[in-house]
Amino acid sequence: MSTVFITGAGSGIGREFVQQYLAEGWNVVCTARQAAHQTELEDAGAECFSVDMQDAPTILKTAALLQSRTIDLAILNAGIMRGRGMGFADIHIEDWQESFFVNCIAPALWAGQLLSPLKRCTTGKLVALSSGRASISNNVSGSTIMYRASKAALNATWKTLSIDEPDVISFVLHPGRVRTAMGGPDSELSKEESVSQMRRVIHNADKSTTGRFLDYSGNSLPW
Ligand SMILES: NC(=O)c1ccc[n+]([C@@H]2O[C@H](COP(=O)([O-])OP(=O)(O)OC[C@H]3O[C@@H](n4cnc5c(N)ncnc54)[C@H](OP(=O)(O)O)[C@@H]3O)[C@@H](O)[C@H]2O)c1
Known part of the structure; x- marks a missing residue:
């Protein structure tokens, strides 16, 4: 049985990933921060x-419990968008730190x-949920400074990972605009649509996918 590890599984896209992989018979290992x-x-x-x-010691302690396991796929999904309407005059250091963490x-x-x-x-996959707003070359509308900056840093991290660790298939995925707490009710995609399409992209990923920035349909996005 294949094993998937998913962070931020309590709600939103992460919860949907859990449901779909469980329904397909995968062994699902996940994290959530709320007891309920x-x-x-x-x-x-x-x-x-x-x-x-935000709790690095707990991340390291939990990861240590997984060291002897075999994991086919890890989806690093947990994310936050702080300070939606904030401009450069409203910088809060704590929000920047939380966003980057x-x-x-x-x-x-x-x-x-x-x-x-x-x-x-042989085909271990390490996928991070990025965002279209991580793209520097596509940024024509500004706003959401901390989110854009922290997701662009995530993209740079994953690009480096793909070069430094070529034995793992690593890439970043934009889920589309999805109706979740973060995406809001007017977003174009349901969680079901976004996740089923991302699962197809992940399933089809091979060594040639490493180091790429893709959307939920498998299209390349500009860095
Ligand atoms: N929805 C969109 O339109 C959209 C677009 C582009 C990219 N994304 C990305 O897709 C991913 C999932 O987003 P979503 O739409 O599902 O957002 P969401 O509904 O806000 O869910 C975010 C998830 O991250 C978890 N999380 C946030 N801060 C955390 C922390 N400090 N510790 C542990 N867990 C934490 C949340 O836990 P709780 O349940 O406890 O709050 C929740 O499970 C994110 O990385 C996001 O940036 C989403």
Whole structure:
């Protein structure tokens, strides 16, 4: 049975990934930060660890428990968008730190810790949920400074990972604009549509996918 590891599984896109992989018969190992979500995920059949993505010691302690496992696929999904309407005059250092920790530093920490379990598979895959707003060359509308900057840093991290760790298939995925707490009710895609399409892209990924920035349909996005 294949094993997938998913962060931020308590709600939104992460929860949908859990449901779809469980329905397909995968062994699902995931993280959530709220106790109620953890119970729901375990009742659904997943193995769930309680981890806040700002808590590096807990990330490292949890990852240590997974070292002897074999993981086919890791999806680093947890993310936040702070300060939607904030301009450059409203900089809050704590929001910047939280944005960078959750959106870039925590995924990088997980990536480093999950390499051994992923390398036990010939096609171990390490996928991070990025955003169209991470694209520097596509940024024509500005706004959401901390989100754009932290997701661009995530992209740079994953590009480097793909070069430094060629034995793992690593790439970043933009899920589209999805109706979740983050995406809001007017976004074009349902969670079901976005996740089923991303699962297809992930399934089809091979060594040639490493180091790419793709959307949920498998189209390349500009860095
Ligand atoms: N929705 C979109 O339109 C869209 C577009 C582009 C990219 N994305 C990316 O897709 C990913 C999933 O987004 P989403 O739409 O599902 O967002 P969401 O509904 O806001 O869910 C975010 C997930 O991340 C978790 N999370 C946030 N901060 C955390 C922390 N400090 N520790 C642990 N978990 C934390 C949340 O946990 P709780 O359930 O406890 O809050 C939740 O499970 C994110 O990386 C996001 O940037 C989304």
